[in-house]
Amino acid sequence: MSATIQSGLERWFNDGVPAADCIVEDAADGITIADAHLDPSAFAPADDSSSRLVLPYTPFPRQREFHRSPAKYRLFGGAAGPGKSKALLMEAILQAHEHAGANSLLMRRTFPELEASLLLYFRRDVPRELYRAFNDTKHVVSWWNGSTTRFGYSRSENDIYQYQGAEYLFIGVDELTLFTLKQWQFLTSRNRCPVPGAFANMAAASNPGNIGHAWVKSLWIDKQAAPGMERPGEYDPEDYAFIPARVWDNPIYATDANYLKTLHALPEHLRRAFLDGDWDVFAGQYFSNFDPARHVERAERIGFADWWPRWISMDWGFEHPAAVYWHSQDKTRTVTYREFVRQHMSPRNLAHEIVERSRSERISNVYLSPDAFARRTDESSIAEQIGDVLGANGLPRPVPADNDRVGGWLLMYQMLDAGEWTITENCAELIRTLPSLVRDSARVEDIEKMDGDDAADAARYGLKSRMRSQTGANAPFDQRIAARVTSNDPTIRAIQARKAELDEQRRSGPISFARHHPRPGAPLR
Ligand SMILES: Nc1ncnc2c1ncn2[C@@H]1O[C@H](COP(=O)(O)OP(=O)(O)OP(=O)(O)O)[C@@H](O)[C@H]1O
Ligand SMILES: [Mg+2]
Numbered sequence: 001m002s003a004t005i006q007s008g009l010e011r012w013f014n015d016g017v018p019a020a021d022c023i024v025e026d027a028a029d030g031i032t033i034a035d036a037h038l039d040p041s042a043f044a045p046a047d048d049s050s051s052r053l054v055l056p057y058t059p060f061p062r063q064r065e066f067h068r069s070p071a072k073y074r075l076f077g078g079a080a081g082p083g084k085s086k087a088l089l090m091e092a093i094l095q096a097h098e099h100a101g102a103n104s105l106l107m108r109r110t111f112p113e114l115e116a117s118l119l120l121y122f123r124r125d126v127p128r129e130l131y132r133a134f135n136d137t138k139h140v141v142s143w144w145n146g147s148t149t150r151f152g153y154s155r156s157e158n159d160i161y162q163y164q165g166a167e168y169l170f171i172g173v174d175e176l177t178l179f180t181l182k183q184w185q186f187l188t189s190r191n192r193c194p195v196p197g198a199f200a201n202m203a204a205a206s207n208p209g210n211i212g213h214a215w216v217k218s219l220w221i222d223k224q225a226a227p228g229m230e231r232p233g234e235y236d237p238e239d240y241a242f243i244p245a246r247v248w249d250n251p252i253y254a255t256d257a258n259y260l261k262t263l264h265a266l267p268e269h270l271r272r273a274f275l276d277g278d279w280d281v282f283a284g285q286y287f288s289n290f291d292p293a294r295h296v297e298r299a300e301r302i303g304f305a306d307w308w309p310r311w312i313s314m315d316w317g318f319e320h321p322a323a324v325y326w327h328s329q330d331k332t333r334t335v336t337y338r339e340f341v342r343q344h345m346s347p348r349n350l351a352h353e354i355v356e357r358s359r360s361e362r363i364s365n366v367y368l369s370p371d372a373f374a375r376r377t378d379e380s381s382i383a384e385q386i387g388d389v390l391g392a393n394g395l396p397r398p399v400p401a402d403n404d405r406v407g408g409w410l411l412m413y414q415m416l417d418a419g420e421w422t423i424t425e426n427c428a429e430l431i432r433t434l435p436s437l438v439r440d441s442a443r444v445e446d447i448e449k450m451d452g453d454d455a456a457d458a459a460r461y462g463l464k465s466r467m468r469s470q471t472g473a474n475a476p477f478d479q480r481i482a483a484r485v486t487s488n489d490p491t492i493r494a495i496q497a498r499k500a501e502l503d504e505q506r507r508s509g510p511i512s513f514a515r516h517h518p519r520p521g522a523p524l525r
Contacts, residue, residue: 055093056125062245063087071241074203075220079277080263081253082245084205085117088172091203095170096147099198102169104149109178114153118174160186169193169200176204177212181228181451208273209284214436214452221279227452228320246277284438286409286447289416296431299337299424304328311365312354313401313462315454316372316382322350323458327466333420336459339427347382351389358395366390367465368398373482399482401461406445408464415463429455
């Protein structure tokens with residue numbers, strides 16, 4: 001659905017129809033709000049402006065553009081300092097005054113961040129006589145017209161559900177890339193308003209970077225459904241508007257030599273993100289050495305030879321997309337040459353898709369995410385279901401992939417650095433995902449888990465598992481067992497598994513005195 005809104009300032013900038021309950025006027029000294037519901041005793045000017053209050057805010061041109069945008073979901077900024085947070089706060093206030101009795105919500109990820117930005121600006125810049133009350137515990141402003149604005153935060157993923165049950169005409173999210181896609185999607189479900197004629201809408205402000213970088217970039221910059229979206233087919237680019245703004249759009253900072261100097265002095269990738277608003281780089285990026293010009297090639301140019309080994313790696317997912325990669329190798333480099341990423345596909349159907357795409361290729365191994373081997377019910381595990389189809393079609397049954405995350409990311413990084421890993425152009429999801437991965441702030445050698453990292457996980461399984469099988473490093477117990485269970489016949493599989501277990505026990509068990517000198521009644525091993 002595409003929709004338009006006469007948001008915030010547009011009504012009065014276009015000097016169109018005044019809103020039902022409130023007249024808002026643009027003036028040199030700020031925004032004048034004349035509200036039918038204003039309590040005259042709350043302020044006592046002497047002249048006929050007694051029912052008019054001034055919100056001391058004159059938007060800068062970019063902020064004005066943001067307020068006037070008719071999109072349902074707006075993203076403002078993309079760089080440091082243009083006045084993003086302030087514009088969000090003002091948008092909430094304006095919409096609260098456009099429709100009496102409407103609720104609005106302003107969000108930051110943590111309370112200290114909320115205190116230092118939106119709440120600070122509210123306390124500092126919004127005159128006391130403009131609102132009926134402010135509940136300091138709940139952080140809710142009650143306006144004279146019965147509307148409210150709530151300041152909220154969601155430190156943990158699930159804290160967002162405390163907003164369940166409420167409905168908001170306007171929701172503003174500051175520093176959106178600190179939020180997850182799930183949190184944003186939940187908030188969109190709270191974005192509705194029973195006030196007749198009101199158009200529910202949301203806006204966000206953000207710099208590039210952080211855990212939300214990939215999905216925010218998808219929705220607003222690349223204009224496509226984000227990985228991990230439940231119903232990607234319903235994504236309508238018309239609903240999303242990105243209003244870029246940089247520090248030079250804020251006259252206060254544009255002439256602040258000190259602040260500009262600080263931004264210029266940032267390390268290259270941070271400077272590009274915060275000063276230029278470049279969404280292709282950002283803080284904490286793990287694969288800062290990934291360069292499509294160097295690492296991506298057209299498949300036709302590779303010149304595959306029949307004798308090159310080929311293998312498949314796969315990250316199983318149902319709610320999250322399943323991601324499958326095909327790899328090959330010559331003497332000097334590994335080539336990831338095919339991709340299949342699909343959501344909501346059963347294990348058997350997924351396996352059929354793999355078979356379909358692997359025809360005529362000699363695949364030596366299929367590495368599958370280890371969690372797919374868990375047996376949760378009496379039914380076959382995901383791995384078994386996939387394995388049954390692959391096996392019946394002449395492909396190897398899957399074995400658990402090497403899930404050493406830190407070692408795997410490092411290997412990928414080193415292979416990119418040495419020019420030992422090439423990705424073909426058709427692996428679009430992988431090419432898009434790699435530059436968006438950021439370091440885990442609590443465990444810097446690892447990558448932060450996030451929605452949409454399935455492609456990278458699957459590729460990692462492919463490179464790391466292959467490397468281990470070549471170097472002969474010792475695989476974990478489960479993997480060694482699974483690697484030896486190769487038959488398609490269930491009885492033979494059971495025998496193979498039992499035999500492998502016994503061999504393992506024999507191999508690893510301590511040299512037992514009992515074995516050499518069995519005591520009476522001791523079980524034979
Ligand atoms: N229209 C305006 N009129 C006057 N001052 C403004 C206006 N807009 C923003 N400012 C001031 O400019 C400064 C920066 O604004 P703000 O914090 O909103 O920017 P930001 O883009 O959110 O910055 P950051 O990238 O650091 O989050 C603040 O002191 C704010 O009060
Ligand atoms: Mg800000």
